[in-house]
Ligand code: UDX
């Protein structure tokens with residue numbers, strides 16, 4: 491690993507590069523491409539950034555007052571640069587043609603058919619992007635892998651580019667994104683590290699340096715790490731696998747806490763006080779969601795299997811198995827507590843997004859909880875401050891893994907969303923006349939709800955199932971609720987009605 495420690499040198503190089511305005515084009519205006527490019531444009535007024543997408547509705551939204559994604563702080567960043575050096579367009583070929591650096595941030599779904607189905611990444615969108623770049627390029631380009639992809643993708647893409655190059659020089663770099671949704675802008679402003687992988691050739695090193703100079707506009711040099719291509723690709727998969735593993739570890743302990751009377755918050759706090767472990771990412775929950783963790787681990791598992799490492803594959807697979815176990819455990823707690831039947835009972839679901847401060851529902855545990863409860867014939871009424879009714883209905887009608895395609899290509903199952911699901915515009919109407927409330931996203935506003943009012947409007951006995959540990963179980967019990975909180979000492983009621991996952 492080479493870490494550039496010579497700040498002054500770097501500043502001079504930046505100045506030299508500025509003689510010719512660098513043009514960046516990003517393919518894919520999604521959760522990664524949009525915010526990342528907006529921050530690059532803000533921090534580098536001397537760089538022109540154009541974000542392009544095949545979905546014109548998305549581009550229109552980026553050019554409007556109502557951005558296509560909800561992300562705290564994003565509106566201000568976009569407004570400051572849009573029209574100055576930040577542009578959103580559907581004219582893909584023109585902007586690719588003009589760019590010096592092309593970021594590729596397109597969909598990478600998990601394959602649902604054929605070799606590696608259910609695990610391997612489907613690189614259809616990546617491959618078509620690479621072929622298109624090769625087709626329209628008239629000058630040398632640096633192509634930057636931004637979406638998370640399996641290790642050695644860069645090598646495959648390089649082959650497509652080189653075999654179609656018409657004498658043009660392409661350098662491929664891997665520059666994985668580490669932002670987390672909900673805190674994306676802060677993560678981009680102040681990243682723990684920026685990782686750039688490239689070829690160990692003079693041209694490869696020059697390409698790495700060019701990209702490094704873009705980030706050096708605002709990221710301290712010692713946080714810009716350069717590695718070989720495969721290390722960069724694998725580091726992204728490994729980082730997400732480690733993070734997900736922490737959540738599965740604390741969730742596994744949460745089940746044991748419930749069985750023994752320990753409190754998972756106390757255990758996590760005590761464990762996290764060890765400086766070698768640290769306090770972050772130890773919140774027990776109904777399980778992790780989001781577009782990355784499961785997909786990246788499945789990728790890792792597939793790569794291990796392909797490389798003859800079944801034990802390593804099994805180790806990482808267990809992180810997903812515990813995550814699935816945690817979600818079904820939650821559903822079983824709900825059903826078993828309510829006399830083993832939720833048929834025709836109204837269950838209010840507070841939250842649907844995969845975490846707070848985002849409207850993103852990709853792989854949200856809410857989908858599994860809904861499907862589990864619908865399997866037991868419950869009526870569900872959902873309230874989420876950011877997720878639209880249309881999105882919820884599409885999510886519940888979609889097959890596993892189908893979410894990860896451009897919106898207009900997303901297949902939905904022929905079965906329409908069941909009538910048992912309704913969507914509410916606030917928590918109080920969602921919980922009115924409900925038998926139970928389950929909290930699946932940790933939105934701050936759920937902490938300050940008037941639970942006495944909610945209790946009065948509900949059927950009795952009234953249940954709260956807190957999948958995020960956002961409410962105080964003791965206070966709710968005083969109101970009269972029967973409360974289940976993940977990994978917390980069980981209500982006497984639940985002890986009498988054990989749930990087997
Ligand atoms: C993740 C990585 O954090 C980020 O670095 C990478 O670039 C993309 O994937 P993201 O999926 O946006 O980011 O959110 P993250 O904050 O990691 O949360 C993922 C899931 O884990 C959420 O469902 C969240 O609720 C859950 N989680 C997180 C827990 O259940 N407990 C925790 O302690 C932390």
Ligand code: ADP
Pocket residue numbers: 517518519520521522523542543544545548582595596597615618619637781895896897
């Ligand atoms: P991420 O979270 O990785 O940003 P998203 O699904 O939010 O993923 O965004 C990926 C975007 O890439 C989508 O808006 C999709 O329309 C776009 N896309 C897919 N293929 C292409 C392509 N060949 N050219 C341009 N955009 C593409």
